[in-house]
Amino acid sequence: MDITSEIPRYAALPRIPGLDLAYSWDFFGRGDELGTLNYLTPELIRSAAALVVDGTVISLNLPIDQPSPGLFGRERYVHEQFWVDRNTWDEKLDGYFPQSSTQWDGFKHFRAREHGFFGGRTGDPATEIHDIGIDVWARRGIVGRAVLLDVERYLQGRGSSVPVDERFIISAETLKLVAAAQGVTIERGDILVIRTGWPAKYSERPSGSGSLSMLPGLDADDETAQVLWDWHISALVTDLPAVEAVPGDPAVGSLHRRLLALLGLPLGELFDLEEVAVRCQDTGRYVFFFTSAPMHLPGGAGSPGNALAML
Structure with a gap:
């Protein structure tokens, strides 16, 4: 598509009949497979490559056995290593969920009901939908300018913190306040990166702690979708386990549906x-060069993050 065209404001987007939710399908084109990645x-x-100043490279990936215990019923893989012959050592993973650790949710991951x-x-994503797999993203990568919003540091400065096991909601207004406090401006095509510190807190839970029924996350409301769309970001990266707060509120709806399926x-x-958050705090620079090479899994619904920050 010709992404040099003017991006419509969220308020001007058409709405799905019956759901009254904004969608971008006609703006990008019904056959499009990239969505907001077209902005990159x-x-x-x-221009983003010029953000590399001293050549520091930071991995943005958790070990693939983290978080532990696993979430959402995703059991840990079995890692088997073995001799192939007297000089060759090989290995395999059984029962591996590509979306069990640092991950991308692809366009086959979530739908807007019957729409x-x-x-x-529409149709079965395994047998009837033959495009929009994660392999489409893998062929081009996800590369650009990232902007970090350190929500946790902002809240700590005001006597609060993101909990590990509560339905703590981060509003769109909070995101705007963090951006203002850091002095950053979100630009077209930016990869928005939101830190809450959740993985580190989860890893510090006492051994034998039970599974979680509540999780912190972004507000799933229309205002969140509006702010993110009107910022013209190309992707949303978080350290949260589900991006949005869990459990969801049926009266508000699903942020995955709003952002992934509809926008x-x-x-x-x-x-x-x-x-990377420590580095940004130390330098006072909350922007960096971001690269990700999603797994080239034909027809996949998601992928490990496989991401780097370069500063």
């Missing part, structure tokens, strides 16, 4: 943002 033009990527997946695609905004979960 070669010009923007070249379908991104672009209005075409890729979602990242459980990214490791601790080291």
